[in-house]
Amino acid sequence: MIFRRLCSSFTRSNLHAPLLEKKLTNTFPIFKTIPTLHIQSCYKSKPQKLCVTRHSVSFSSQMGDARRPLAVPIPDLDKANKTELLRALEASLGSPFSMDPICPVQSPLIIVISGPSGVGKDAVIKRLREVRAGLHFVVTATSRAMRPGEVHGKDYYFISKEQFLSMVQQDELLEYALVYGDYKGIPKQQIREFMEKGNDIVLRVDIQGARTLRKILGNSAVFIFLVAESELTLVQRLIDRKTETKEGLLVRINTAREEVKHMKSFDYVVVNEEGKLENAVQMVESIIDAEKAKVHQRRAVI
């Protein structure tokens, strides 16, 4: 590239061939080793189009990279060893081959998983935790009572309403909300700590939380909306879970009807079909993989 730019600038300068040869050999001492270096005007009427040849070196400012001829003698491919060949190619191109990674540096991703109550957010996340390394699942702080089987510090940080409100006052939460009478919020410090370690961050929030996070994080995070294949399936799941009162069920179902209308503000939608939890988890993994392969990476700062 450097060689090409120099040649371009030399040729644009309208130098006579001997002067151009001197300039080139001063800049690229490798040319001194070439026995018969000839620099000539390809078209006498247009001196800016020059060919530098030794049966080896040629350049035309109008040529594209693919057709650009070689700048120094390249040994026969079937005779030279790979090291010689690499050195000759480097000399010809005017710069050494770089070992630097070609793909952009990957920044840790923030993945927001949301969806109506009972759709399977916890179930998907629990399985994702088992199958995928490098993810940190943020443990949400909540003022709600612990359900049977839940573990403090693993499923949620179960804290009192007073403790929760104190965290709000100290600005220690990225987002928080009152959900069905209970507070839920995302501790900022936990996200920072794990992003610094290079982990991707998974946040599990309800739709209200996802909307707030979109306002805070914009496109710097990836938003996934989880749905059941039908409303009936969703209601059956909620009934089967046996965690809700009759009133609780009605509130959740009514809310779910409103929530699906917000799907459009998400980046992806994943169907968590009945009995096919594994498929939903694989789809979430594919989304993460695709996001990691993006040329323009999302960069979240908390």
Ligand SMILES: Nc1ncnc2c1ncn2[C@@H]1O[C@H](COP(=O)(O)OP(=O)(O)OP(=O)(O)O)[C@@H](O)[C@H]1O
């Ligand atoms: N693909 C699936 N097939 C069958 N049952 C499922 C599937 N996914 C989740 N479930 C079950 O559906 C119920 C609701 O799932 P889960 O508790 O994970 O939902 P959630 O979205 O986290 O709900 P909430 O927001 O109310 O906490 C659970 O009993 C869970 O085991």
